[in-house]
Amino acid sequence: MKKNNIIRTIKRFEARSMHGQLPVIWKTANMDIVTDINNKKYIDFTSGICVTNAGHSNPEICRALFEEVTGGLMHSYTFYNKPRADFLEHLIKNTPDFIEKAFLVSSGTEATECALKLMKLYGRETRKDIIMSFNGAMHGRTLGSEFLKGKERWIGTWFPEIIHLPFPDSKDKFYPDVEWWLVSNIPYRKICGIMIETYQGWSARFYPKKYIQDLVMWCRKHKILVCFDEIQGGMGRTGKLFNYMHYDVEPDLICVGKGFSSSLPLAGVLGKKWILDGPETGSMSSTHSANPLCCAVGLANFKEIQRILPSVSAKGKLLHKELKKIFPNFEINGKGLLAGIITPTEEYATKVCYKAMKKGLLLIKTGLNSIKIAPPLCITKENLLKGLNILKESK
Template sequence: MSNNQSLLARRKAAVPAGAASAYTIFAARAEGSQVWDADGKQYIDFAAGIAVMNVGHHHPKVTAAVTQQLGHYAHVAYPVQAYEPYIAVCERLNEAAPIADATSVLFTTGAEATENAVKIARIATGRPGIIAFTGSFHGRTNLALSLTGKVAPLRANYPHFQPGVFHVPFPVPAHGMSEEDSLKALDYLFKSSISPEQVAGIIIEPVQGEGGYYQAPVAFVRRLREICDQHGILLIADEIQSGFARTGRFFAIEHAEVEPDLIAVGKAIGGGLPLAGLIGKRSIMDTTQPGSLGGTYAGNPLSCAAALAVFDLIEEENLLQRSVSVGDKLKIELEKFAARNDVVPVGAIRGVGSMVAFEIFKDDGETPDPDATKALANRAVAEGLLVLPCGFWGNTIRIAPALTITDEDLEEGVARLARALLSDSVSK
């Protein structure tokens, strides 16, 4: 029995089925954009821990920062006594965010960030309603799951959702939903289910993550800002997957040149350590009472030290520009695949910075093929490449490599993807 097989047997015995992993391999080591499993096989990582490892695995500057902090203290609990790394991270977030007079608070997970965004929006406005979008993903805890706009597998068989949450179709013309259609649905919601004066906030991913890496159209985001201003509604940007240089801007909403009221952050901020946060206008954030925000591990000192290194690396290694160049390279290669007749039908190629996706279709080139997509992902693993399926119909492959990926690893990853895409390979 291999090490991977042994660990799989142990996992099945010790861990519930709900805590699933995409693949039956187990990580043993990771460096940069390469991962080695428990049997010593090497993979090019085009998933980056679900867009977490934007500065790559085990970056020496992140490791050094965490090691140095560990030499001082690992935990004292911010609710008991504050510490400089927490303050420094908030200062950097406030500086980076496209929000005037911003303040920030730290959490541990992205779900905490989105739930606290809703809590603050409700406190600040005194209103109960929250509007989210179909295809969205905002977390797995109760309220975050209620916000999430995709049923399988997250919301399936769940008996109760939080009240006061409404969903509007996210504009994806390829799905038959234009910007105009989405705005009409929002207006219909205001007339049929909840008045705008009862809505505390509208939460949107500027680029949907689990929904398929669809970018919210610029004009649509700007129109949402106008609607929010008109009715006193707060605009909440969920940047947990799209932030920290992933799209070629520090935050994806910057592409629309819109100032949100609140920004939820997470994933890449901690360089692989658990950290999340919420940035917002001071006048909104200060409506909360002392002690009402945070948690025992929120803003852990080790995670804060890692985050400060991440901020520095984004600047020092020009990762905004690198994100664009990596994404452009990927899209060019994907267009080449789409033009070939010896690979599975590839289309709907899209991407903002290094948040790139494509879809797999049946032979008619139009019908989504989730089975072939899953087979492709498994074949990619066999070839030594990590990618992740996602999307409304489960037929999207998202590619989110580290922004520090070398040209050599990028080329090798594309070559492995090419082999996985071969029609006869996927069908096996």
């Protein structure tokens, strides 16, 4: 089937909300290179939108998947299986000490919903019912996740138990004092938890470090649970295993997804035992949660991220150094192998993405006045520089 026929077929039979990315029909992908159905190769600066952190078709992940697929077990619901035990043990033993247990699910937005439920259960016990989040955040596409955004007009009836804070841009030196603003503007004695995206998804803007530190300290003072959304920023993307580490704070919970497997649908909520064990036995589960295929892949991926992670900071410094040369008058955000280029208009950003695509580079088209860059963490220095040269030619 030819390219135009494939696109036409998908648009005919699939909901249009799924569409909008660059018109490249992927055939194969290997580490940092994507090949389309016409065998044209592209340097990938997307990681499938921050998913394939360990690289497309990473050999170790493929080996683990093949062994599990051919081993005779592909699904077990919540019945026990060995890959689940192996993955959970390695995960908990190789993450920060506050992570004592995990709840595994299939997608980032499902992890968000589970974190909301855990915070609300805590709130029920403490007679608190409000959750805070930030305007403009991206936590997923299910209804609870959409409520956290604070900007969707289509929702209609608003959810009164979610309060949205203004995003304090790290480049703004005059953001309000955290405690003063919170005490002055919200019923803080009724807050049970806060969900914090570790950077603003569309722009890669970080919070001011002191702001987050003051906010977490204030939450501790008022016994408010702190959950960081690491779905995009985690698993080595910004040069640390989890992005919250850049703020030198410790949360109660984190949500993970995307790069948590670098391939199959796998996500989760990680955190303190007393919170994760809050729901009664059998009251919080998921049909495909912790299935053996995803757990085998999750373990292989985690080990690969551990191996690759030491090289991310150096490549990230090179990426940001070159971007500042290419776009000297644009705002460049991000850390490690994550960058957000703020452009004058959405049209300009889209134009650059299409030009780069034609020259053999895939960028993340956000649909806003920004271009995001998030290559696989295993990208070679040669391909990183080649991709940046294409970007320079496409601006």
